[in-house]
Amino acid sequence: MSLLELDDVSVTYRIASGEVPAVRGVSLRLEAGAALGIAGESGSGKSTLAMSLLRLLPGDARVTGKIRLAGEDLLTMKWGRLRAVRWAEASIVFQGAQHGLNPVRRIGEQIAEPLLVHGLAKPEGARKRVAELLDQVGLPSWRARSYPHELSGGQRQRVMIAMALACEPRLIVADEPTTALDVMVQAQVLTLIKDLVASRDISLIMISHDLSVLADVCGQLAVMYAGRIVEYGPSHEVFHDARHPYSKALAAAFPTVGDPVSRMAPKGLGGDPPDPMQLPGGCAFHPRCPVAVDACPTLAVDLWPAGDRRTAACVHVKEAS
Numbered sequence: 001m002s003l004l005e006l007d008d009v010s011v012t013y014r015i016a017s018g019e020v021p022a023v024r025g026v027s028l029r030l031e032a033g034a035a036l037g038i039a040g041e042s043g044s045g046k047s048t049l050a051m052s053l054l055r056l057l058p059g060d061a062r063v064t065g066k067i068r069l070a071g072e073d074l075l076t077m078k079w080g081r082l083r084a085v086r087w088a089e090a091s092i093v094f095q096g097a098q099h100g101l102n103p104v105r106r107i108g109e110q111i112a113e114p115l116l117v118h119g120l121a122k123p124e125g126a127r128k129r130v131a132e133l134l135d136q137v138g139l140p141s142w143r144a145r146s147y148p149h150e151l152s153g154g155q156r157q158r159v160m161i162a163m164a165l166a167c168e169p170r171l172i173v174a175d176e177p178t179t180a181l182d183v184m185v186q187a188q189v190l191t192l193i194k195d196l197v198a199s200r201d202i203s204l205i206m207i208s209h210d211l212s213v214l215a216d217v218c219g220q221l222a223v224m225y226a227g228r229i230v231e232y233g234p235s236h237e238v239f240h241d242a243r244h245p246y247s248k249a250l251a252a253a254f255p256t257v258g259d260p261v262s263r264m265a266p267k268g269l270g271g272d273p274p275d276p277m278q279l280p281g282g283c284a285f286h287p288r289c290p291v292a293v294d295a296c297p298t299l300a301v302d303l304w305p306a307g308d309r310r311t312a313a314c315v316h317v318k319e320a321s
């Protein structure tokens with residue numbers, strides 16, 4: 001049994017003008033101790049998928065399919081059990097740490113909170129654990145008395161990671177954990193995440209629009225486009241030898257980790273992602289695809305085998321397999 005199992009997960013937001021299909025039929029497996037990267041442009045459904053894992057989506061979102069963590073069905077789980085699972089078994093590091101921290105509470109109190117709420121420590125033990133956690137993320141223990149505004153962006157992101165680690169969860173979901181940071185600090189935080197995951201038995205799902213960052217940290221990569229996974233496989237293979245034209249374009253857009261020039265504009269990706277309420281038929285990427293053929297607009301899209309442990313949802317892969 002895998003630690004995390006997603007079967008045919010779809011998420012739809014209800015809005016005044018209709019329904020937004022944000023995630024469409026995603027199936028994935030994540031083993032204990034493994035790191036999976038989820039890549040895609042803005043709007044491809046990455047955050048929606050991440051939030052669905054801990055049922056953190058707003059009330060207008062409807063999730064279907066199955067999400068199991070260590071065999072437990074997260075979507076039908078009672079609220080009491082879900083509260084126990086959050087932080088203690090699975091925690092999330094959000095995009096831009098300023099949104100995840102309370103501006104009027106000291107850092108130490110905020111890191112201690114999940115420990116106290118879950119009854120994993122008494123106040124004195126929690127203080128010691130906070131000092132340990134700060135040390136693990138490379139911050140001095142006196143920072144426990146600081147307020148979020150007294151820290152830099154990179155330090156705040158480290159605090160978020162300390163909070164996520166506090167209860168020693170089995171799974172950490174990190175949604176663009178370094179996007180708001182400058183290149184140097186980004187590299188430091190990525191190294192920290194890599195070291196923490198490697199030195200414990202924690203599984204990681206990391207989300208980014210930057211394939212190079214994910215390939216650096218994660219063993220496996222899933223590339224999303226218009227709510228679907230369009231390519232899946234070992235991250236270095238997907239990054240250096242993508243089989244789906246969309247993954248190729250994304251890899252070309254971010255050739256190296258932290259490259260400030262390539263970060264500015266996704267070169268090689270002409271056009272915009274589709275409006276989810278008006279998705280093109282067949283393969284949703286076909287209007288932007290440099291190698292589209294007549295079959296693409298009507299294709300019944302599936303993830304076809306694209307080599308050892310690899311799949312891709314492209315007609316050219318289907319024909320080659």
Ligand SMILES: Nc1ncnc2c1ncn2[C@@H]1O[C@H](COP(=O)(O)OP(=O)(O)OP(=O)(O)O)[C@@H](O)[C@H]1O
Nearest residue numbers: 013020022041042043044045046047048049058276
């Ligand atoms: N609360 C919401 N109500 C309606 N539509 C939403 C809501 N949240 C997201 N969406 C839509 O769902 C789709 C997927 O959005 P999502 O934020 O998951 O993508 P993303 O890949 O994480 O993008 P980003 O990198 O910009 O965060 C988008 O079309 C978005 O407009």
